[in-house]
Amino acid sequence: MVTNPNMSKAVKLRQLKKTYANGTQALKGIDLDVKKGDFFALLGPNGAGKSTAIGILSSLVRKTSGRVEVFGADLDTDPESVKSQIGLVPQEFNFNQFEPVEEIVINQAGFYGIPRKQAVVRARSVLKTLDLWDRRRAQARSLSGGMKRRLMIARALVHEPNLMILDEPTAGVDIEIRRSMWRFMQEINRAGTTIILTTHYLEEAENLCRNIAIIDCGHIVENSSMKDLLHRLHRQVFILSLRNPVHVLPENAPFGLKVVDEYSLEAVLEQEQNLNQLFGWLNSHGIEALSMRNKQNRLEQFFMDRVQQRQCGADS
């Protein structure tokens, strides 16, 4: 039996370019593959091109050139097949604020050709799953920010897409809702839905995603598995809380140790160093650490290093 190798890929982008009418080159020929069933992070600073890439993938932005395939269907030759497999949760609220919650979800199902009877059942299911059932008759504008985000997820799920694109889905929601949304995203991914996530919370990407691409100035500057990427991190910075105050450290203290305040120290561990060595040194100098934490998310430093290495130019 001959199988189409593209079918193992949820998304395949080749030499994707986008130049806006004002001359801005948002994408300068990116190649990207997302495997079927993956939980994929697409990261990048503001204006890097990730929203443009997502816009093209979801047919909201017209590409200048290049190829886009979703589960083997080509966006140019079979746009309806591409669209029917994607569920989009955009950054901005993009529903009719005056429509009732349930109607928004049912109508979206209708746009995908799902008959109303079936759409009503599916809407009930997704609204219950996302804790919006009690507010189904409320106008969308009356929902809280977190509820509006969940409404957009419910709407994107109602046609049971194979690929969910979540563009900063947890922006501006409190930590409790964020964590419940993480659990939900993990559940739908386990059920077989491929997920592409863009986020500014690098902790979110690190916790959820198996593969990652970093986009900057319209180029993919990093594309690897999360495991490989974290393994390649050269250094980690820790903050140690101390039992007793320390005012001065010995000269030439290792691990880049420095005093933050009298009850905390900052320590830098290079890739070849380990925590036992650090604690061994602290013990030998009578310094007792009560607890420790990362100064910043480990991915954050890597991200900053990668995106600050280049200056965006016309064709950098």
Add this chain to the structure above:
Amino acid sequence: MSRISRYRVAFTTIVVREILRFSRIWVQTILPPAITTALYFIIFGTLIGDRIGEMDGYRYKDFIVPGLILMAVITHSYANVVSSFYHSKYQHHVEELLVSPVPNWIILLGYVTGGVARGLVVGVVVTLVSFFFTDLHIVNYPLTLLVVVLTSILFATGGFINAIFANSFDDISVIPVFVLTPLTYLGGVFYSIDMLPQFWQDVSLANPVLYMINAFRYAMLGVSDIQPGVALALIAGFVLLLGAVALWLLKIGVGIKS
């Protein structure tokens, strides 16, 4: 599920949503034309009309009925689509349609049908009001329906094109106020162009609304300043032209895609 079934469901969804939208705000969308028409009949029909006498063999208040009905249909078909589609752009919920597998022609057909639905509802309301003031007899029912539906389609499509280009709320009121209203009022709603000097009769012939109102008057009363066949061909031609323009604009994404 077959492609045709999917399209039918998507089309029905758009149309039902549009009908629900204008029905929810019936005080803004359905009631005003009833009141305006009643005022027209009281002032132009009863108070002034009796002094004018007959026009083309009809009492003045009977003569103006077709024009008043079609004027309401034109205004509301246009207003429904321009307002609804512009709001969907403004609130970005047009993206619901753009990301889903709905072809452009279904989007256009859905919005236009919504506009026609409002135009026809308003047309029926105005006709019912007319019954209170006139002795209405319709000469040709099928032709009446054909003209009103074609005209409604034409202006609903016009409203769609206006909404595509609109970037502000001002942009959706400029055409209705500065183009549509003068063309309608000067399109023979309240008079026959035979009353005008030859020069103004010739100028009036360049006004497409004149053809629609006269075709409608012919269908209702059997009198017209224009050959009904010419008027129908003109309306159908404009429908095809504007429909093609709207589809092309959707295809290249003007105003809705970057």
